Amino acid sequence: MEYSYSIFILLLPLFSFIILGLTGMKMSHKLAGYIGTCSLGIVTILSYLCAFQYFGADRVNDIYPTIVPYNFTWLPLGSLHFDLGILLDPISVVMLIVISTVSLMVHIYSFGYMHGEKGFQRYYAFLSLFTMSMLGLVLATNIFQMYMFWELVGVSSYLLIGFYYPLKPAIAASKKAFIVTRFADMFFLIGILMFGYFTHSFSFNFAGHGAEVIMGEGTTPFIMADYGRAITAGAMIIPTALTLMFIGGAGKSAMFPLHIWLPDAMEGPTPVSALIHAATMVVAGVFQIARMFPLWMAFAPHTLSIVVWVGVFTAFYAAAVACAQSDIKRVLAFSTISQIAFMMVALGVSLPGHGALYDDHTQLGYMAGMFHLFTHAMFKACLFLGAGCIIHAVHSNEMALMGGLRKYMPVTHITFLISCLAIAGIPFFSGFSSKDEIITACFQYSPVVGWIMTGIAAMTAFYMFRLYYGIFWGTENKEAHAHHTPHEAPLSMTIPLIVLCVITVGVGIYSTLGGFLGWEGSFGSFVSASGKDYIIHFDTQIALTSTVIAILSICLATYIYKGESQPIADRLYKTFPKLHRAAYKRFYQDEIWQYVTHRIIFRCVSTPIAWFDRHVVDGTFNFLAWGANEAGESIRPWQSGDVRQYAVWFLTGTVALTLILLCI
Amino acid sequence: MANLVMFIILAVVILGSAVLCVTTKRIMRAATFLLFVLFGVAGLYFLLDYTYLGAAQIAVYAGGVTMLYVFAIQMVGKRSLQGLVERVKLSRVAFGAILSLVGFLTVVLVLLKNQFMYAACQVADVEVPMKEIGMALVGGDKYQYVLPFEFISVFLLACIIGGLAIARKEEK
Amino acid sequence: MVPVHYYFILSALLFFIGVYGFISRRNLIAMLISVELILNAVEINFAAFNRLLFPGQLEGFFMSLFGIGVAAAETAVAIAIIINVYRNFNSDNVDSIQNMKR
Numbered sequence: 042m043e044y045s046y047s048i049f050i051l052l053l054p055l056f057s058f059i060i061l062g063l064t065g066m067k068m069s070h071k072l073a074g075y076i077g078t079c080s081l082g083i084v085t086i087l088s089y090l091c092a093f094q095y096f097g098a099d100r101v102n103d104i105y106p107t108i109v110p111y112n113f114t115w116l117p118l119g120s121l122h123f124d125l126g127i128l129l130d131p132i133s134v135v136m137l138i139v140i141s142t143v144s145l146m147v148h149i150y151s152f153g154y155m156h157g158e159k160g161f162q163r164y165y166a167f168l169s170l171f172t173m174s175m176l177g178l179v180l181a182t183n184i185f186q187m188y189m190f191w192e193l194v195g196v197s198s199y200l201l202i203g204f205y206y207p208l209k210p211a212i213a214a215s216k217k218a219f220i221v222t223r224f225a226d227m228f229f230l231i232g233i234l235m236f237g238y239f240t241h242s243f244s245f246n247f248a249g250h251g252a253e254v255i256m257g258e259g260t261t262p263f264i265m266a267d268y269g270r271a272i273t274a275g276a277m278i279i280p281t282a283l284t285l286m287f288i289g290g291a292g293k294s295a296m297f298p299l300h301i302w303l304p305d306a307m308e309g310p311t312p313v314s315a316l317i318h319a320a321t322m323v324v325a326g327v328f329q330i331a332r333m334f335p336l337w338m339a340f341a342p343h344t345l346s347i348v349v350w351v352g353v354f355t356a357f358y359a360a361a362v363a364c365a366q367s368d369i370k371r372v373l374a375f376s377t378i379s380q381i382a383f384m385m386v387a388l389g390v391s392l393p394g395h396g397a398l399y400d401d402h403t404q405l406g407y408m409a410g411m412f413h414l415f416t417h418a419m420f421k422a423c424l425f426l427g428a429g430c431i432i433h434a435v436h437s438n439e440m441a442l443m444g445g446l447r448k449y450m451p452v453t454h455i456t457f458l459i460s461c462l463a464i465a466g467i468p469f470f471s472g473f474s475s476k477d478e479i480i481t482a483c484f485q486y487s488p489v490v491g492w493i494m495t496g497i498a499a500m501t502a503f504y505m506f507r508l509y510y511g512i513f514w515g516t517e518n519k520e521a522h523a524h525h526t527p528h529e530a531p532l533s534m535t536i537p538l539i540v541l542c543v544i545t546v547g548v549g550i551y552s553t554l555g556g557f558l559g560w561e562g563s564f565g566s567f568v569s570a571s572g573k574d575y576i577i578h579f580d581t582q583i584a585l586t587s588t589v590i591a592i593l594s595i596c597l598a599t600y601i602y603k604g605e606s607q608p609i610a611d612r613l614y615k616t617f618p619k620l621h622r623a624a625y626k627r628f629y630q631d632e633i634w635q636y637v638t639h640r641i642i643f644r645c646v647s648t649p650i651a652w653f654d655r656h657v658v659d660g661t662f663n664f665l666a667w668g669a670n671e672a673g674e675s676i677r678p679w680q681s682g683d684v685r686q687y688a689v690w691f692l693t694g695t696v697a698l699t700l701i702l703l704c705i
Numbered sequence: 706m707a708n709l710v711m712f713i714i715l716a717v718v719i720l721g722s723a724v725l726c727v728t729t730k731r732i733m734r735a736a737t738f739l740l741f742v743l744f745g746v747a748g749l750y751f752l753l754d755y756t757y758l759g760a761a762q763i764a765v766y767a768g769g770v771t772m773l774y775v776f777a778i779q780m781v782g783k784r785s786l787q788g789l790v791e792r793v794k795l796s797r798v799a800f801g802a803i804l805s806l807v808g809f810l811t812v813v814l815v816l817l818k819n820q821f822m823y824a825a826c827q828v829a830d831v832e833v834p835m836k837e838i839g840m841a842l843v844g845g846d847k848y849q850y851v852l853p854f855e856f857i858s859v860f861l862l863a864c865i866i867g868g869l870a871i872a873r874k875e876e877k
Numbered sequence: 878m879v880p881v882h883y884y885f886i887l888s889a890l891l892f893f894i895g896v897y898g899f900i901s902r903r904n905l906i907a908m909l910i911s912v913e914l915i916l917n918a919v920e921i922n923f924a925a926f927n928r929l930l931f932p933g934q935l936e937g938f939f940m941s942l943f944g945i946g947v948a949a950a951e952t953a954v955a956i957a958i959i960i961n962v963y964r965n966f967n968s969d970n971v972d973s974i975q976n977m978k979r
Contacts, residue, residue: 682975685797685900685908692804692896696811703814712879716887723891723914727898732906739910742891746917750941752879753928758941765945770913770952777956778906781963801900805893812889816882833938841935850939857946864950872957 044094044110044257047127050087050137051180053080054173058166065162077165078148081172085141092134096567105131105567106253107246112182112260120241124261126182128245131568132331132411136179139418142544143320144172146537147312150426153533154312154433164204164310171197175321179328182263183243184233184286187329191229191293194322195222201317202309214305221302225292232285239271239278245332268340280341283333287348290326295378296385297355301631303378307370307438311429314370319377319425320418327384327414334388334407348389349486353493356382358628360500364507365624368438369428372508373421376464379501380417384410386494387479390486405485409478412564416471416548420463423541427457430534431512434527440508445517449527454513456538461509463545465502466591471549474556474579477587481580495587499594506598514603556584711752719745736774743767754832884925891918903970905959909952916948 057080065073095105112126148168155161174193181187196219203215237243244263246254256262271278295303306318317323330337330348337345356379363375391406430453435443447454463472476498484491529535552564556579601609614621623629679690719742726738743766750759845851891914898911920941927937959969966973 684971684974688896688899689800689804692808696804696808699811699815703811703818708879712883716883719887720890720894723894726914727894727902727907727911732904735907735910739913742914742917746921749884749921750924753924755924755928755938755941758924758938758945761942761945765949766913766917770949773952773956774906774910777959781906781959781969798901801897804900805897808896809889809893812892813886816885816889833935838935838938841939848934848936853939853943857943861946861950864954868953868957871954872960 044091044108044127044129046087047091047110047129047180050084050091050141051127051173051177053084053087054169054176056080057169058173061162061166061169065166068162070156070161073162073165074148074152077169078145078152080169081141081145081148084172084176085145088137088141091129092138095129095134096131101253104253106255108255108257109182109260109263110257112256112263114261120264121237121243122261122264123185123243124183125186126260127180128182129180130245132328133179135411135415135568136328137176139415140172140175140179140321143316143418143422143541144168144175146422146426146541147316150315150429150534150537151310151312153531154429155310160204164201167197167200167204168313168316171201171317171322175325178325181245183245184236184333185243187332188226188229188233191289191325192226194325195219195226195293198222198306198317198322201313202306204309204313208308210305211308214302214308218302218306221299222292225289225299227289228285228292229289232282232287232289235278235285236271236282239274239282240266240268241270242266272340279336280344283337283341284344284347286333287326287330290329291351292326294323294326294381294385295355296326296351296382297358298630298634300355300359300378301634304371304374304627307368307374311370311425311432314374315422315425315429318374319421323377323381324384324414324418327381327388327410330385330388331407331411334391338391342392345389345392349386349490352382352385352389353490353497355379356386356497357493357500360497360504362624362627363504364500365621367440367625369431369440369443369508369512370425370438372504373424373428376424376501376505377421379497380413380421380464383476383479383494383497384413384417386490387413387482390482390490392486405478406482408564408568409475409482411568412552413472413475413479415564416463416475416545419541419548420460420470420472420545423456423460423538423545424464426534426538426541427453427460430530430538433530433534440511442518443512444515445513446527447513450529452529452535452538456535456542457509457513459542459545461505463549464505465595466498466587468584468588469546469550469553471545471552473549473588474552477556477579477584480587481583484580484583491583495590498587499590502591502594503598506595507602510598510602708752712749715745715748715752718742719749732778733775736771736778739774740767740771743771756832757835757838881925881929884921884929888918888922888925891915891921903972905962905969905971906956908971909955909959913948913952916944920944 057077061073061076068076095108098105100106108129110127110129112124112128114122115125116123148165151164151168155164158164171194174190174197177190178187178194181190199215199219202218203211205211206215233243242264244266246263246265254263268279292299303318303323307314309317359375359379359382363372363379366372366375387406387410389406391404391410430450431443431446432438434446434450437443459470463470466473466476480491480494480498483494626632722738722741722745726735726742729735729738743762747759747762747767750756750762841849842854843849843851895911895914895918898914899908902908902911923937923940923944925937927934927940931937962974963969
């Protein structure tokens with residue numbers, strides 16, 4: 042099994058970033074775009090090759106082995122050491138496919154969307170940097186390498202959100218994103234350090250998982266984590282460390298209350314939103330829990346309920362806010378938050394059952410979460426890219442300026458509709474199977490959670506179709522269209538849409554039929570909690586219920602929003618003005634955070650510390666300098682230029698020395 | 706005995722002239738008293754049977770250096786000669802006196818600590834032969850002084866040239 | 878025979894009289910004259926040491942001899958400097974030289 046080409050998956054985007062970063066301004070836009078896209082095309086081909094090779098190889102004990110082609114020690118610190126390497130594992134290979142596909146689509150799309158922008162080359166350089174960081178994150182062999190690339194992803198996100206840096210909102214948004222995620226990453230780091238300190242290992246080779254680890258030649262072997270030592274030090278240590286790491290993941294994945302950065306991050310260019318804030322970076326938290334899943338299972342299975350309830354609340358909150366937003370990108374942002382919460386809930390409800398550590402129950406939640414990650418990336422990226430086409434045509438984000446666009450933009454219309462159907466959970470579209478399995482897992486965990494998630498799925502369908510009708514149906518904005526008729530986007534922008542839709546529909550048909558008919562070779566055969574083949578069976582009752590609820594929500598949305606005017610919507614708005622306003626303002630979360638940071642932290646904590654720093658610390662050094670200066674000034678008169686005084690001192694010194702020498 | 710009497714007379718002359726030299730307000734008188742001191746010191750050298758040294762002292766010091774001082778005073782101290790005298794600050798006088806006293810006592814202390822007095826020996830009242838001095842002055846052996854001799858000749862040349870260079874009148 | 882410590886006390890007295898004169902006088906030439914007193918004291922000391930403690934050798938003698946020569950040269954140069962100072966500052970006080978420092 043030869044996976045030595047896998048290093049190029051990381052190196053190619055890195056070189057592309059360096060070349061475009063250093064020399065990009067000297068080359069034309071087209072050349073920079075071609076360099077970026079071609080390097081990413083090669084990465085995509087290599088990723089598919091890797092996946093093909095990996096999943097095509099034989100299983101060992103019915104489990105796909107974990108392959109580590111590269112692992113070298115970067116920083117040895119006594120018994121702990123930080124490694125850098127590449128680890129191939131079912132979830133990392135699936136993520137490879139997701140990241141490279143979506144990134145390639147975004148690269149092609151950006152040819153058309155960013156055409157004529159100043160800083161085109163810088164954009165492609167940062168895209169390459171981001172792709173490299175995300176790939177490094179999923180291919181990490183140990184938690185510290187994952188943290189390193191985690192931070193790099195954060196940096197790339199900051200650079201890309203602030204791409205339109207001459208504009209103030211963009212700067213503010215990029216700073217907010219970076220600071221909020223950095224704050225969460227502080228907890229992540231504490232969790233890593235705690236874990237590493239007590240178990241003396243950072244590596245991802247968890248005992249008891251059952252997968253065989255095949256190390257490549259010349260790689261540093263993994264250190265086995267010493268769980269016994271951690272447990273004797275304290276029973277709650279590993280759960281605490283894992284929870285702290287989860288908080289870090291919650292920041293990156295925009296869970297409540299650390300979600301505030303994601304809607305503002307829509308200030309960046311739309312392809313960036315598609316890549317980073319829909320498909321890849323925001324799922325890093327989900328990926329982290331999936332990666333650490335054996336540990337959660339073995340040591341902290343009941344702490345997973347924190348994950349569940351955070352996810353449930355976030356999903357509900359985001360869905361509620363999305364129902365009242367008027368900016369199409371904000372609707373999609375909150376939809377993303379809600380869907381990622383779905384994935385978190387899916388992972389969280391995977392409690393072990395009564396039997397073996399990994400039985401049917403855990404398999405379902407884990408597998409459903411990862412499957413939803415895969416399908417969501419595809420259709421959410423398609424939605425964002427479609428929104429980009431619309432923004433490109435109408436030159437604005439607000440729904441009020443849109444309406445009736447289906448006549449002008451047919452391709453965008455169809456792809457957007459397909460993606461909306463997918464996210465709503467209609468059978469034969471990919472979102473159906475993944476969401477359905479999540480809801481099934483929730484029902485197995487607790488009926489309350491199951492019904493709540495079903496309700497949120499209904500809300501999802503509702504607001505997505507509100508968005509769809511608001512853009513493509515309803516009254517046209519005739520004055521705006523008179524100036525500039527909206528036209529269909531150029532080919533470079535529509536081809537990615539079509540590709541992503543094909544994937545959505547293809548996966549959807551295959552998984553729906555496979556789920557109902559019990560086919561092998563569905564997603565469960567690739568990724569599952571125990572690693573063994575998992576054959577997906579739909580629970581017919583739940584599938585039927587969720588489909589009916591979805592169709593009902595769509596009908597409700599059609600009834601309210603399809604027509605030329607929306608009388609019912611207006612009446613609802615008049616009846617509940619305060620509620621609508623609160624939902625529009627995202628339930629004042631931003632104001633609360635501002636209050637906490639400005640009034641409480643800045644005033645009560647930072648100001649005294651700043652005072653201390655300025656007066657005590659600086660004061661000490663100022664005092665020392667003042668003392669030195671004064672000493673110098675006081676000695677200065679000795680150099681008087683008066684010869685007689687020199688003679689006096691000379692004589693005094695000599696006499697004193699003589700007396701001293703005499704008396705000793 | 707005679708030596709002792711001679712010594713005491715010379716000592717009185719030297720010390721008296723020295724004290725008057727440093728306390729007088731008029732510089733011309735200071736130069737004169739310096740002359741007397743120099744003569745006294747030459748006398749001491751004759752007493753010590755160092756006739757050559759005494760002769761050199763009179764020739765160089767009393768003759769040359771004192772003339773230098775007189776000329777310098779004439780050139781520089783016009784106002785002082787005309788009667789404007791130097792005002793001496795009392796604090797400085799006191800300070801100088803104390804310091805000198807302390808220094809002197811230190812030296813006496815050193816003197817008492819070391820037992821020089823008992824090492825003196827009787828020497829014949831014979832002066833050093835001139836031939837010996839001459840041989841030592843230009844001889845190149847271990848304890849002979851040709852190098853300092855040559856060096857001091859160069860040194861004197863340098864001082865002459867230096868003095869000329871410093872005191873030259875600038876061309877306008 | 879004159880005891881050796883008489884010479885030492887004499888030279889010490891002369892030395893410190895010269896020091897007193899150097900410190901307390903303001904006129905440059907007067908200071909130079911005090912320096913001459915100091916030098917003479919030192920020469921008496923050397924000569925006395927040599928004659929009365931080490932009669933066979935001649936080191937002290939030559940020290941005094943060369944000392945006389947050096948003192949003469951040094952006096953010449955110092956007076957040249959004083960003349961220069963007088964030309965530039967029109968004063969023969971040692972206070973006037975202090976300003977050169979700035």
